[in-house]
Amino acid sequence: MTRGCKCEVAARFYEILAGRARAEWRPSERGVAPDPPAARLPDPTEDVIARKTTMTSASRLPIPWPVSLCVLLLLVLAAACDEKPVGPAPNPIEPVWTFEAPLPTDEILYGVWGTSASNVYAVGGGGEIIHYDGAAWDRMDSPTEETLSAVWGRAADGVYAVGDHVVLHYDGTVWSLVETGVSEFWYGVWGAETGEIFVVGEGFLHFDGAAWEPLTDVPIDRAEGVWGRSSDDVYAAGTAGAVSRFDGSIWTLMDRCSS
Numbered sequence: 001m002t003r004g005c006k007c008e009v010a011a012r013f014y015e016i017l018a019g020r021a022r023a024e025w026r027p028s029e030r031g032v033a034p035d036p037p038a039a040r041l042p043d044p045t046e047d048v049i050a051r052k053t054t055m056t057s058a059s060r061l062p063i064p065w066p067v068s069l070c071v072l073l074l075l076v077l078a079a080a081c082d083e084k085p086v087g088p089a090p091n092p093i094e095p096v097w098t099f100e101a102p103l104p105t106d107e108i109l110y111g112v113w114g115t116s117a118s119n120v121y122a123v124g125g126g127g128e129i130i131h132y133d134g135a136a137w138d139r140m141d142s143p144t145e146e147t148l149s150a151v152w153g154r155a156a157d158g159v160y161a162v163g164d165h166v167v168l169h170y171d172g173t174v175w176s177l178v179e180t181g182v183s184e185f186w187y188g189v190w191g192a193e194t195g196e197i198f199v200v201g202e203g204f205l206h207f208d209g210a211a212w213e214p215l216t217d218v219p220i221d222r223a224e225g226v227w228g229r230s231s232d233d234v235y236a237a238g239t240a241g242a243v244s245r246f247d248g249s250i251w252t253l254m255d256r257c258s259s
Contacts, residue, residue, distance in 0.1 A: 123148035
């Protein structure tokens, strides 16, 4: 039975008992002195004694059982209605955010990517690259001191990091600079399963699996991030709400959201 039903049943039970109590409780039949005979004038002394006797008897009247039961029921009713609703218990294994410290660097970190809880990369200022193996963060040797803004990979031996005028590649052993022929401030990187890689920032860069080439047909000036579902469904997000989509052939500017 729910808490609401308990309260309704208790309240109805109280109404029934209260009605019975009113029916059985007759103050006129108990503790009230009878009227003096009409044919006899009352003696003032007897009247005083009668009033004193009436007050004493009324103060000692026992409380009928229906009234006592109603009072007890009211206490139970109040306790039942104040019960807290029973809800599902919190999930003890619900994931929560925790602070990982100390890290092996004081640099600001701008990008993070990983394949599992024991293989996470983070990049940031001063060319900083750190790696988490599931137990601790460790610094990795970086071939640059330029700020790195983003990191992404397709496998443990195919990780890329981009930043100020640099593109880096990790082959599972060492990080190295990638010669792209284009020098820009890069802010985002993403790749498809086909081997293609897209780099965005103050310019746009594409790797087709064999060579790097700049993209000049993107209808936005700059992009802060890039992501896709496949090589023919890629999105680049820029400033002022601009988003451009690549369908495998051309880049188009998508309609902006109305406010």
